[in-house]
Amino acid sequence: MADATKTHVAKELKIGSPLISCRYEPKGRFVFAGAQDYQIWRWEPASGKKVQLKGADAWVRAIGFSKDGQTLLTGGYDGRLLWWPVEGEKPSRAIDAHHGWIKAVAVSPDGKLIATSGNDRLIKLWNFADGKPVRTLTGHESRVYNIAFHPNGTHLASSDLKCNIFDWEIATGKIARKMKAEKMHSYDKTFKADIGGARSMHFTADGTKLAIGGITNVTNAFAGVGNPAVVVLEWKTGKNLMQHLAKATFRGVAWGLALHPDGTIIAGAGGSGGGQIYFWKADGKNEFHKLKMKDTCRDLHLAPDQTHFVTAHYDGHLRICKMAEKSKG
Structure with missing residues (x-):
């Protein structure tokens, strides 16, 4: 307890x-961190071993994982979204996802979708399995700092620089309502x-x-x-x-x-x-x-x-x- x-x-x-970011992988074996020298590191606390991953070449603030914990996702200030084997050292897939910094990445509860947000004021949905684009969500008028899937998997929350919060219907891409963090x-x-x-x-x-x-x-x-x-x-x-x-x-x-x-x-x-x-x-x-x-x-x-x-x-x-x-x- x-x-x-x-x-x-x-x-x-x-x-x-x-360092600018850190995440445990879902099974708790490793910790991943993004650094200002454009590198990503994997640390195994049990053994103390650390490994430098190769291929990011950007500040990485956005980190996520597949539902099964086997794949690492990273988004950098260069706008690239990368897939990595959790125990590997090089990305298995890279796509140009946004113009400018990717601020956040999130994976849907069912593990099928990836959501990304960035300085280009856009939110994008991607197919996790093949990296193909599914839908682009537009409506924010400033940089989209963060996103989070609702636990029920049907809605996505987003928040921008001005702390406007949008509730998105994932199936339609429409804004269900708007809120604000005062x-x-x-x-x-x-x-x-x-x-x-x-x-x-x-x-x-x-x-x-x-x-x-x-x-x-x-x-x-x-x-x-x-x-x-x-x-x-x-x-x-x-x-x-x-x-x-x-x-x-x-x-x-x-x-x-x-x-x-x-x-x-x-x-x-x-x-x-x-x-x-x-x-x-x-x-x-x-x-x-x-x-x-x-x-x-x-x-x-x-x-x-x-x-x-x-x-x-x-x-x-x-x-x-x-x-x-x-x-x-």
């Missing part, structure tokens, strides 16, 4: 270049720039709520000065139920988000304030626990065993945290 208040760093691996977007009149967007987004397992991680209370869009926040929406109505914030002022963004089955909301935050992991109860505005990290946290992903999570850091380290008492001796 996980105990957030006992969370500690159990393992860490130095990659070298600053207080998760700002316009800086001085720099004439928008800042915001869902840096992380997940449905609860039962599909009744959608959680979005990002930044709020922005005072300087150019420098990205603001506070990390998580907004939870009721999916049926679109109502903003709760905005989870840090008790103490912390400058940064909630880059990575995880929803634990026990109801705990976990977010990895990073920025000029350093790195923090926050833990909130569903009905709590402020965290009930936090863990200071050695360096800026830029992503977070919950392990399949739901007692560990991995974080990616600017100092080039992957860190695995265990939500349990430290082993003695």
